Amino acid sequence: MKDYFLPLAGADEIGASSYFLKIDGVNILLDCGARKHAKITYPNYHILLEQQLDSFDQLDAILISHAHYDHIGSFYSIAGSAGNVKIFATKTTKELMKLQLIDFERSINVNENEKIRKIKLQQLDKIIGNIIELPLMTTVTIGTCKITLYPAGHMVGACMVGIESKDKKLLYTGDFSFHTIQGINAIKLSGYKPDYLIMNATYGYKYGDSKGFDYKGLNKKIATILKNGDNVLLKSTSIAKEFDLVYALRMMKIGVPIRTDDQSAHILNAFFNLGYDVNQEYMKKDDWNEVRNHQHILISQTEKEGYVNIIVDRYSLHASFAELLNMVYLCMPKAVYVVHAHVQKKVLNFMDDLRDQGRYHGKIIQCHNEVTYELGRSCNEI
Incomplete structure (x- = not known):
């Protein structure tokens, strides 16, 4: 059985993170984000029906990394269409999602009828209530896959997602940072070594440090x-x-x-x-x-x-250029699938550094929206 990775959005852009994964026949959605200031707000979920699923009811799990709108902004739309899908997040992320989504919906639908808004909020409250709280470092089984949430740094409640099937291990980082501040759990993988790393690379195409609060x-x-x-x-x-x-x-x-x-x-x-x-x-x-x-x-x-x-919104706790390299060296996977990055040509990027330093010899794939990748193979190998 072949395993596939399909970025619906958020691959060669920063925003609207939403990634479909089929592994051991289990259909998983990693995050369901949106764009706040763009002509197209939501990811193209219809491509799932065209290429992977007969209906959204075939989704087995939605895994939420953290409660920023670019990772949860389309939650109401897709979760409400997916029937009995199991949704997992940390307790903090679940509690923050309603606040964040109410604010996001208000900002993109400023002229929405108040009655319609009230009905949507009631429906949203019900859907969020269905989220299963999964503590960090705890494992749950979906089909033949074991799913574990690992601390990610970045913000309160944020997690990385480890998925272990019968013959492979995968890690989705979401937004992450090795640096942390009060109240935010620092990265901890407890020896977990993925075969495939889906890595958010916000600072992957420029030298930039993870900005702390001044x-x-x-x-x-x-x-x-x-x-x-x-x-x-x-x-x-x-x-x-x-x-x-x-x-x-x-x-x-x-x-x-x-x-x-x-x-x-x-x-x-x-x-x-x-x-x-x-x-x-x-x-x-x-x-x-x-x-x-x-x-x-x-x-x-x-x-x-x-x-x-x-x-005071200058704060942004994302992995720095050097931390992206460190994550690859820490995991040493067979392949790195790079997402959440503005692809810029003629700019020194961490993928060049990985090659030049000669310490990593696996595949490095800059992913693109709406392109399907077979795990272990690549039509866009860098």
């Missing part, structure tokens, strides 16, 4: 604004990055009250309910009339009058 720079900006007598608004448009922000603030010495607006309070409360250490003082409401009449800091997802705004 605590000192942010602290200096806040101090300057407060010294001038102004109020500060810290704007984050990402749910996960808002979590990073509250950890950053805890490390700083700030002499004014910090509060959140209703939307940000809802997000931080979700993290608190998941057991993360979030300062409850930030979400207080009973003293707001007093606080707003004095100098203060507000955490919000939208800009507001009366504040000096600082956008």
